[in-house]
Structure formats: structure tokens, C-alpha cells
Amino acid sequence: MLFRLVPPVIIIGLLWSLADGPRALALLAGADWRYLALAFLAVNLQTIASAWRWHRVAARLGQAIAPSRAIAEYYLSQLVNQSLPGGVLGDAARAVRARHEAGLGIAAKSVVIERLAGQIAMFGLLAVAGTWAIWTPGGLALSMDKAQLLVVALVICTVLLVVASLLRLVRKKWSLRLGRSIRIALVNDGAWIEQTGLSGLILALNLASFSLCALATGTSLNAEAILVLVPLILCAMLVPATVAGWGFREGAAAGLFPLAGASAAAGFAASLAFGLVILAASLPGLFVLFRPRKIRRPS
Template identity: 35%
Template sequence: MTPTRLRRWLGPLAGAVVLALLVWRFGAEVFLDGVRRLDPASVAFALVVGFVTTVAAAWRWTVVAQGIGLRVPLRGAVTAYYRSQLVNVTVPGGVVGDVERAVRHGRGSGELAVSARSVGWERFGGQAVQLALTALILLAVPSAFRVVAEWGAVVLVALAVLVGLTVAATATFGQGRLTRPLRIAVTDLRVGLISRRALPRVLLASAVVVAGHAAVIVVATRTTGVDVPLATLVPLALVVLAGSAVPANIAGWGPREGVAAWAFAATGVGATAGVTAAAAYGALVLVAALPGAVVLVVQAIHGRQGAPGAPAVRERATADA
């Protein structure tokens, strides 16, 4: 096996190991119980919230793409995002759908490299805002995760300082040929994420996405019979959501349930309840992504193989940060 192929399978393999350990420790019945406890109300809630979060995330993509010089129509972005989410929750790895979204749009627009960068920065921005919001809320609300939040805040601040120093150094010394990729990355960051135009939109869209997914975790937890105050449940939901972002998984399964087991045990609710709630959430995530199947069927019928929506227009934006 080549090193590239080995790296490709390391993430899913790690997720499979975590999932196997959880099944060995708690039994498969705990997972099945989480799925069985779902009701029509929770499924409908997941579908509605899933639509809102998908539109918000797709809008974030259009904002970032426009910042670095690509036009991605919102309607096409929404359908592409639904498709990528369905792939992410059905294929090992958790990021295959995003790669497909970047490649599909890039081939249709003729700007594969820029399309890949737009998707990468959009996902990076979303994850950064999610982690920052999680740290802020965990620091503000008394919970068992305060120490973790304090260390997380330190790491985030250190990363922000490192990024700032990198931007400054690139602007001052980044004239050599070897620094070209770094200069491109810094330019993308300035015009695609932290410009005066992009930053408020990225923050708003990401906050909507985080709030929506956290709400679905709360509903999933309530549906499985966990009755704790919201002051306890919201920090739990944010921690589980952070665990869901780990790309080493089997179609979303593995680290999410492991983090949920630890988090629920840390708050005294119980590790078993955490695994059951995470399994219910995983099922709701799959339900919320099912409109992506409709997108695939419609595109197959109409034979759409190009980029979503109108072809992208290449127009390098100027930084207004």
C-alpha cells in the first residue's frame, strides 16, 4: 500500500477502531436504542433545521468563493451542499463530500484549484467559528468542561497570533518563489474570510449552523429520555458537536459517540446515555441529509455533470480587510 493510500485510510481506520471499542464496551443495543427512540416530531425538526443550516453553510461558501474570485450561485451552492452532506454521512472519512463538491464545481467552472481553495477555506472558517463559539460558551456557562475550554481558548489564541504573524511576515518578506503558496493562502484568508465584507457574513452563517446542529443534538438527547436542564445540555451538545467534526470516522460514526460517552459521563448523566444520544443524533443527521439523494436523482435524470448553477466567473477580488 502506497503512503498516499495509507493516509487516505488512516482516518476511517481510526474511526472503525473507536466504534468497535464502543460496541465492545456498551453493546450494539445502545446504538440501536438511540435510533429506535426517534419519533416523527424529532425527524421533522431535523429536516427543517437541516434545511436552514444547509442554506446558511451554502451561503457561507458563496461568500468565501466570491472573496477569492469565484461566483457560486446560492441555488447551486445549496444543492451541491446537500449532495456533499449526503456523501459525508454515507462514506467513510467525513470529508469526501466536500472534496467531491470542490472537484465537481472546479471541473464545471474550469477553475479546479480555486474551487478547491474556496471549499477548503469555507470549511476552515466554519470549523474555526464553531470552536471559538464552543470555547466562549463553555467558559461562560458553568460546566464540567471549563478546564478543557480554557486550554482550547489558549490554543485558539495562539493559532490566531500565529496566523497574524504569518500574514505580517508574508507581507514583508514573502517575495520569493518558494513562498508563493503561502502568499496565495494569506491572500485567500484576507479576502475570503477576514475582509470587512466576508467576516460578518461568515460569522453569521457559521453561528446559524452551530446553533442548528446543537439544537438537533438537544432534541435527540431529549428524545432518548435524558432529562437534564438546558444549562447542562447545551454545553454537552457543543462538546458532542466538536467531536462530530473529527474527520477520522466511519460515515460520521466513531469519535462522535466516543466524545459523547466521555462528556455525558463527565457531567454525571452516564456514558451509556451519551452513546445513545449520539446515535440518535447520527440518525437525525442522516435524515437531514436525505434531500441530497433527491438532488442526485434529479441530476442523474437530467444528466447534469457540470458545476452547480451558472459557470463560475473568475474575477480576483481585492482585499478590503
């Protein structure tokens, strides 16, 4: 696990030299706290909406999790994901802590499917917005070389999403049965309408929080940049060889911000601000961690 701490340190060290670290730090130090406060609010609303999505997925699989408890457990899982390498240990712990209502199998499925719904939404946005930006005349005002770079970035992001999803399925002996559970939780009996709305809201809050961090550090992103570049930056957080996406997210932001007419230092600063906001927004998980908890066993 300690090995995963090395890449973020190395990447951020390289960015300090390549992306004008002192300038990025100055932008971060002078960040507008009002936009950071709005970003903080957006991240908290995203956590609550994600917890509700988990509550609804679990309910369709036969696992009764009260909304208040789902929110508390989601905050705790966010705190763990922000603190430990891998980015999924908090979700694993969430499944284990919720096993008493319906067993570990269903608890694990509900967590996996809830996270998968988020990845599907992100991939769908990238597919639509990326195609629109590339084929629309003047989209992002990219030159041919930059357009090719964006295509490569889209492909890499897609591969990361697909591989991450497949690895989660292959690791479980019940992967075939998981397909049926996915249909029950996300598709059947109108579930797709509810899940589309929830996932769209969560994704919008995620994009808004990063865009507000960019605005706080002096960069105003247009709609195309928010819909295409920001999702690519956020996808870099899926790389498991890191802690909460640190390093890879900053590298992606520094590399992609110039496509929107901003500097690499601006991208570096915006990503640092976003990481700090997410970390601060996960701190309520400490109250859940140290709060006495009653264990409800299945009847």
C-alpha cells in the first residue's frame, strides 16, 4: 500500500517543475473562498445524492438501508477513500458494515452497482460531449493536433472505465448473477428513470464542484470544457495506483487545461483546490467513525 504513495509524490514533483508550481501555488493561495464554499456545498450535496442512489439500489435488491444511515455510511466511505491508497477501500468497508441487513453478498452487490451507475453516467457524458466537441465546427477551438490529443485522452479514459468495471466483475465468483442484479437495480420496473436522474444530478454536482474550484483559482471554463475536459480530469482519479487520485488528477488537469486556453499552472491549481475541497467535505465521516453504532442483525 505504501508503494501507491510514491506515484503521486513523483508526479506532483514533476508538475512543480513542468507546470510552474510557484505560479500554481500563488493561484491557490489567492483562491476566492466564496467559490470554494460553493464547491464544498456541491461536493456535500453530491455525497448525499450518492447515498440516496445507494439506498435506492439496495432497496431494489432487497436490502433495507435507512436514508440517514446511508448518508452516514457514505461519508465514512468517502473519508476512507480519501485517506488510504486504492480508492475503493471505503466502498469495501461500506459493504461490510451494511452486511447485517441482507448478508454480505447483497451488500457488496449494492455497493458495486451503485458505483457502476456513476461510471456509466460519466462514460455516457464523455461519449456524447466528446463527439460533439470534436465534430462541431470550432468545438473547443482545437487545432488538428490538439483534437487528436483529445481523442487519445478519450480512448484512454474509456479503457480505464471498462477495465475497472471488468476487474470488479471478474474478481467475484457471482459475476454472472451480478448481471441479473444490475438489471433489477438499474433497469427493471422503471428503475432506469430514477437512476438516470440521480446519476445525472450527481455528475452535474461533480462537474460543478471542479468548475467552481477552477473559478476560485482564476480560470473560467466554458460549457465545452466543463463537459469534455473536466470529466477526463476526473477519470484520472480512477487510476488505482494513487491515494484519492492525487498526482494523476493534477497531471491530467495541467495537460488538458491548455486545450481550453488556460495555462498548465491554472489546471494544476484548480486540481489542488478540488482535492482539498473533497478532503474537507469527507471530514464528517470522522463523526461516523467514532460514533457508537448499534448492529442490526437479520431476523
